[in-house]
Amino acid sequence: MKAIISFYQSSIGKKWIVALTGLVLVGFVTGHMIGNLQVFLGHEALNRYAAFLQGLGELLWVIRGVLAACIIVHIITTVLLWVQNNAAKPQKYAVNNPQAGSIGARTMIVSGLIIICFLVFHILHFTALSIHPEWKLWEDPDGRHDVYSLVIAGFRNPLESLFYLVGVFLLATHLSHGIQSFIQTLGLRSRKIAEPLTTASPYLAGLLFLGYASIPVGVLLAQHLNLPILQPLAH
Amino acid sequence: MSDTINLTLKVWRQPNASTPGKFVEYPAKNIPTDCSFLEMLDIVNETLVAQNIEPVAFDHDCREGICGMCSLVINGVAHGPEKATTTCQLHMRHFKDGDTVYVEPWRAVAFPLIKDLVVDRTAFERIQQAGGYISARNGSAPDSNSVPIPKQNADCAMDAAACIGCGACVAACPNSSAMLFVSAKVSHLALLPQGQPERTRRAVKMVKTMDAEGFGNCTNYYECEAVCPAEIKSSFISMLNREYVFAAAREAVSEI
Amino acid sequence: MAILDSKIPSGPIEKKWEKHKFESKLINPANRRKYTVIVVGSGLAGGAAAATLGEQGYNVKCFCYQDSPRRAHSIAAQGGINAAKNYPNDGDSVYRLFYDTVKGGDFRAREANVYRLAEVSSAIIDQCTALGVPFAREYGGLLANRSFGGAQVSRTFYARGQTGQQLLLGAYSALSRQIAAGTVKMFPRSEMLDLVVVDGHAKGIIVRNMITGKIEAHAADTVVLATGGYGNVFYLSTNAKGCNVTAAWRAHKKGAFFANPCYTQIHPTCIPVHGDFQSKLTLMSESLRNDGRVWVPKKKEDCGKHPSEIPEADRDYYLERKYPSFGNLAPRDISSRAAKEACDDGRGVGSTRQSVYLDFADAISRLGENTIRERYGNLFDMYHKITAEDAYKVPMRIFPAVHYTMGGLWVDYNLMSNLPGLHVAGEANFSDHGANRLGASALMQGLSDGYFVLPSTISNYLATQPREASQKVTVDHPEFKKAVAEVEARTNLLLSIKGKRSVDSFHRELGLLLWENCGMARSEESLKKALAQIPVIRDEFWKNVNVLGSANDLNQSLEMAGRVADFLEFAELMCLDALQREESCGGHFRVEHQFPDGEAKRDDEKFAHVAAWEHNTEDVSKSVRHVEPLNYENVHLAVRSYK
Incomplete structure (x- = not known):
């Protein structure tokens, strides 16, 4: 226990915690995106996937618990780091002239905190369904919860879509620094494979953004151009 | 005869740590472009002495880029605009006539100010003393060729050992992190067979001391790497991240 | 003649050091902490001495004017360190290194000291390697060597172009270990301003704390000065700005003899003076002379031309012409003077006409630019930074500059001055280089004095001094008060x-x-x-x-x-x-x-x-x-x- 505490107290220990929890969350974000993209395959695919997740029962709550813990530890630790870092350099230079740090890197704490707000809204919106409680009752012809239609219904609200786009954009900028950052922090950067991965970091983040953004954009385009896909079932 | 330029300097002046400092403007006239930044300050100081103004204090010694004594933040960049260059090797040909140049000391809680542009970097000494050595008793060394060291390891150790200990990494880091310095020190010895016996305690103790000295945490901005005059790579920081965790784990296991 | 007793041991030269060590007085390990040794200077000689004496158990106080012992000017040495390892199997031996050094010093060095230097040279390399100095290695993992100014064997060990830095960092790390262990107390940003002599013995120093300005007195059983050379007397030199003669001069004024002050070394391969603003001169390792060819135009009227416009036939490779067997590797004094002669003859180049070419064109065409870059990349970069010229394309311009001073405080075989209790090591003493120092020998001498000689000879003096605190001189002695008041x-x-x-x-x-x-x-x-x-x-x-x-x-x-x-x-x-x-x-x-x-x-x-x-x-x-x-x-x- 003493070792764990002193590890957490060290600067590198904290960074490892941030990196490891970040890694879990990147894994979730990637999986979540792949799952969500099934919306393009129609209500069958997505609702079956949703029902599968619901069917996990207690395991689902374990997964949710782990994710929530990761998020909380990730936030608490980064805020601790942030406080220490500010204390280490109280006086800034007269001329702000960064030579390396990307915008993503320099806005991690801001993008992170906004992402949290977005996350809370997003869970209330699509998981707890507390904003539109009537969605809880929607079922598809196979008697499964019609997640497919409520996703489309949600994104047909331009304001909600816009907020979602902003959220995933910030997520992407956060990850553009975050992905290469955990490679660095977990000590993998000196390995040959790590260098291309570091370079690829912003592209991977961009890919995640495109994946996520394609859903609201697709929904809105389908609605206004009357495309044969991404149309909700009647409720 | 070289060209000359005129500059306006905004120099940080502060008599000591407990008195607040401020920028003071000095003209730098007829500065030969072949002279170094410190020689430019010498010229300005000569004009100050002629006006009975106390000259600006700044650290410097070898003036050939190796001792690590010089330490100026020039227009917001540690050691100024040239890559892989110390302040003493920065030449005035990299400035334009009429430029306004801000000259500041390294700023970090762990490097308290002494006077004007001079700061106290003894925190680095204490990190070094915590474990930046191999305990080889003088006189007991085996023949140098008794342990062959692969050239690439020796070269990599040399890359890390090239650190001049100037502290620009700390100065440039928005968090005042000393990770580039510490990682260079730890990696240099961790890469050599002679450094293995003390490898674990070295990493743990040096990182612990670094934290205790009030340096911030590395958040992978890589500002340090961008200003490092010895071109120490941030991959050494990655190496230290790994080194430290394995060392901490080994230490934890050994305590059970 | 008793006034200058060099205390050279009798017997054959190969046995002198061994014999001397055996005959020297020793101090019991348990008693060593009762003796305080002051070491002024933290370069190769001072840093190594402080670390080793601390390790032996003495109570050491080490002083330097920089903010860290790691910044002493030994750090700027580029080329390498000699040792008679004979790894390349090219005929080197302790005797040959000894012979070369005596000859290189133009027969003005003390034989016994030089032999000892050659004798311990191999142990220096071993010690440095053990401390983690990353010497250059070959693909097989063994140490690499090169030949260096004035030597016909490859006996020089090096760490890129930063040998002095790496050796100093090795000594500094050993010193740091002792500081952590509490055997050495370090006083950075402290400048020695006087030596205190009590009853004819050096018993302490007066320093100025450069941050607070406080004048402080420190007493000890013996004082070691390792304060470097006096090259900065010329204002422009390759020394660091802070290098000075003060400590040595103060000791001289208190009775220590100053030996051979006229022996100053002018280094042939420095970057020429640019203008009145110049604050120092930058040396480029003379290892450059291994592959560079020195020349000036044969005709005065060609001096203003671009070097590429001067045909081969109109170039005077004067070192190769005058010294065919050594060519561009002729010793420093000879090469420097030859450059001066060429410039005095009106055949100097550059805007000031006070420089000569060092041309790598042949080496680049023979070995390829990459090989040259690998060998001297950092020197070419340094040259480019200072002059804005690309030496891969146009020849470098070089000129001699004051670099090293062979003279220094007189010491005997124990490295003790005529003033009992005052030991002097490294460039600050006079003993090993005679009238001229060979390339890659300064680092060797500094470390030899610091790691091996002083730690063996200092006990000889300390054993004659009182062990118990009650009998020791303290800073309350009137001589200390007087010295503080004077400073x-x-x-x-x-x-x-x-x-x-x-x-x-x-x-x-x-x-x-x-x-x-x-x-x-x-x-x-x-x-x-x-x-x-x-x-x-x-x-x-x-x-x-x-x-x-x-x-x-x-x-x-x-x-x-x-x-x-x-x-x-x-x-x-x-x-x-x-x-x-x-x-x-x-x-x-x-x-x-x-x-x-x-x-x-x-x-x-x-x-x-x-x-x-x-x-x-x-x-x-x-x-x-x-x-x-x-x-x-x-x-x-x-x-x-x-x-």
Whole structure:
């Protein structure tokens, strides 16, 4: 226990915690995106996937618990780091002239905190369904919860879509620094494979953004151009 | 005869740590472009002495880029605009006539100010003393060729050992992190067979001391790497991240 | 003759050191902590000595004027360190290194000391490797060697172009370990301003805390000075800005003899002077001469041309022409003087006509640019940074600059000065290089003194000193009080003059005077001129210098003022020594004493000795010249020829 505490107290220990929890969350974000993209395959695919997740029962709550813990530890630790870092350099230079740090890197704490707000809204919106409680009752012809239609219904609200786009954009900028950052922090950067991965970091983040953004954009385009896909079932 | 330029300097002046400092403007006239930044300050100081103004204090010694004594933040960049260059090797040909140049000391809680542009970097000494050595008793060394060291390891150790200990990494880091310095020190010895016996305690103790000295945490901005005059790579920081965790784990296991 | 007893052990030269160590007095490990040793300077000699003495168990106090012991100017040495390892199997041996060093020093070094240096050289490499110095290695993992200025064997070990830095970091890490262990207490940003002598023995020092300005006294059982050379007396040199003669000069004024101050080494491969603003000169490792060819145009009228416009036939590769067997690798003094001769002949190049070409075109076409980049990349980069010229495309321009000083405080075989209790190590002493130092030998000597010699000889003195605290001299002794008062008075005097001229202006004036009159070539006339002029500058300094600021905080003008004041006294002794040494040897070239072809002409009959100067408290010019004859039992005196 003493070792764990002193590890957490060290600067590198904290960074490892941030990196490891970040890694879990990147894994979730990637999986979540792949799952969500099934919306393009129609209500069958997505609702079956949703029902599968619901069917996990207690395991689902374990997964949710782990994710929530990761998020909380990730936030608490980064805020601790942030406080220490500010204390280490109280006086800034007269001329702000960064030579390396990307915008993503320099806005991690801001993008992170906004992402949290977005996350809370997003869970209330699509998981707890507390904003539109009537969605809880929607079922598809196979008697499964019609997640497919409520996703489309949600994104047909331009304001909600816009907020979602902003959220995933910030997520992407956060990850553009975050992905290469955990490679660095977990000590993998000196390995040959790590260098291309570091370079690829912003592209991977961009890919995640495109994946996520394609859903609201697709929904809105389908609605206004009357495309044969991404149309909700009647409720 | 070289060209000359005129500059306006905004120099940080502060008599000591407990008195607040401020920028003071000095003209730098007829500065030969072949002279170094410190020689430019010498010229300005000569004009100050002629006006009975106390000259600006700044650290410097070898003036050939190796001792690590010089330490100026020039227009917001540690050691100024040239890559892989110390302040003493920065030449005035990299400035334009009429430029306004801000000259500041390294700023970090762990490097308290002494006077004007001079700061106290003894925190680095204490990190070094915590474990930046191999305990080889003088006189007991085996023949140098008794342990062959692969050239690439020796070269990599040399890359890390090239650190001049100037502290620009700390100065440039928005968090005042000393990770580039510490990682260079730890990696240099961790890469050599002679450094293995003390490898674990070295990493743990040096990182612990670094934290205790009030340096911030590395958040992978890589500002340090961008200003490092010895071109120490941030991959050494990655190496230290790994080194430290394995060392901490080994230490934890050994305590059970 | 008792006045200069070199204490050289008797017996054959190979056995002297062994015998001496056996006959030296020892101190029981348990008693060592009862002895305090002050080490001033933290470079290769001082840092290594402090670390080793601390490790042995002595109570060590180490002082340096920089903010960290790691910044001592040993750090700037680029090329390498010699050792008689004979790894390349090219005929090297302890004896050959000894022979080469005595010959390279133009037969003005003490044989026994040089032999010891060669003898411990191998152990130095082993010790440095054990400390983690990343010496260059070959693909098989074994150490790489190269040949270096003036040597026909490859005995030089190196760490890229940063050998001095890496060796110093090794010593510094050993020192750091001792500081952590509590055996060494480090005093950075502390400048020694006086030596305290009690009952004829060196018993402490007075330092100024450069941050608070406080004048502090420190007592010890013995004092080691490892404070480097006096090259900055010339103002422009390859030394760091802070390098100074103060510690050595103060010790000299307290009774330590100063030996051979006229022996100054002018290094051939430096970046030429650019203008009046120049604050120092930058050396580029003479390893460059392994692949670079030195030349000037044959015709004066070609000097202004771009080098590419001068055809091969119109180039004078003067070193290859004059010294066919050594060519571009001729020893430093010879190469430097040859460059000066070419420039004096009106065939210098560059805007000031005070430089010669060092051309890599042949080496690049033979080995490829990549090989050259690998060998000298950092030097080419450094050259480019300073001059904005690309030496891969156009030849470098180089000119000699003051680099190293072979003279220094006189010491015996134990590295103890005539003043009992005062030990002197590294460049600060005079002993091993004679009149000229070979390339890659300074690092060797500094570490030899620090790691191996002093730690073995210091006990010889300490064993004669009281062990118990009650019998020891403390800082409460009147001599300490007096020394503190003197230093304070001098500091206040400097601040009170409030004249019209800056400290730097005096230093420049002195430097230029010496460079012109006591530089690469000296004559009776020029030396007399300098000797007449120095007191004039010194008088004006004490009347008209303007030192601003206070004594009670960081005051760089005040620090420099104290150093320049001492240079102004020391310079006179240097010129006096140069005037009295009526011969040419090594770095000391008297124009009156040369062969018809311009080679240095030694006078072994009259001058095969060390000149050790005793201070005259009234007047430097009345200093007394003592003589320690040099006996060559092993190496026969011969005309040093590199043809």
